[in-house]
Amino acid sequence: MISKYEVKLEDIKAKIGALLHDIIKAHNLSYQAFEDGDNAKYMQAVDTINNLSTKGSIIDNEIVKTFALFGPEANELRALVAFLKMTNEIVRIGEGVSKYARRMKEHLASECNIEPLRKTIAKLHKSSVDALEKIQECFENMKECEAEEYFRRVMVEESISDDLFSILEKEIMNHIMDERELSIEYVKVLGTLRKLERVCDRSVNIASLLVYAKNGGDMNNHL
Secondary structure (H helix, E strand, O other), X not given: OOOHHHHHHHHHHHHHHHHHHHHHHHHHHHHHXXXXXXXXXXXXXXXXXXXXXXXXXXXXXXXXXXXXXXXXXXXXXXXXXXXXXXXXXXXXXXXXXXXXXXXXXXXXXXXXXXXXXXXXXXXXXXXXXXXXXXXXXXXXXXXXOOHHHHHHHHHHXXXXXXXXXXXXXXXXXXXXXXXXXXHHHHHHHXXXXXXXXXXXXXXXXXXXXXXXXXXXXXXXXXX
């Protein structure tokens, strides 16, 4: 028979999984908006992850209550600590995706020439979505998931996103040199694209926490 603690843990996992699902949906909507030039999809992306901080706080409160009510054993405590830290990373990813969608809509309406950057931006988008989807796949199947293998896969996406962002930095710097009057706008574009690059960075942190939740080890290696 499933214990009350296990029921509560599954409820927490479901709530975290729902956050991940909404963020991936928002990310895909913003990608479709970029590909199709459909500004309405940018706003759909923002609406998909409304009240993200509130939802994250609700999950954190549920985790804290579970600590207090059940006095979990060491391995159970490890999972709860990992979930608490994961929630923070997931919320920050969602906030970044929301800011990206809002700002990209503005950039595309500005005088900045985004067209030469389009293919690289699309690849950066894909890499960040792929990293999130790998996280979701492992998280939803934690008992059977080989967390270390998924960690390595997410690290690959993080390396790809770093390379793509470096390319974008160089291309945007060339635009700044050629169009000095728009230099501030291009710097803003770069800052917006950094939001995409940071998705993979935070996905690595979450993948690391999944390894900790399953296998333990030194917590300092998963911060």
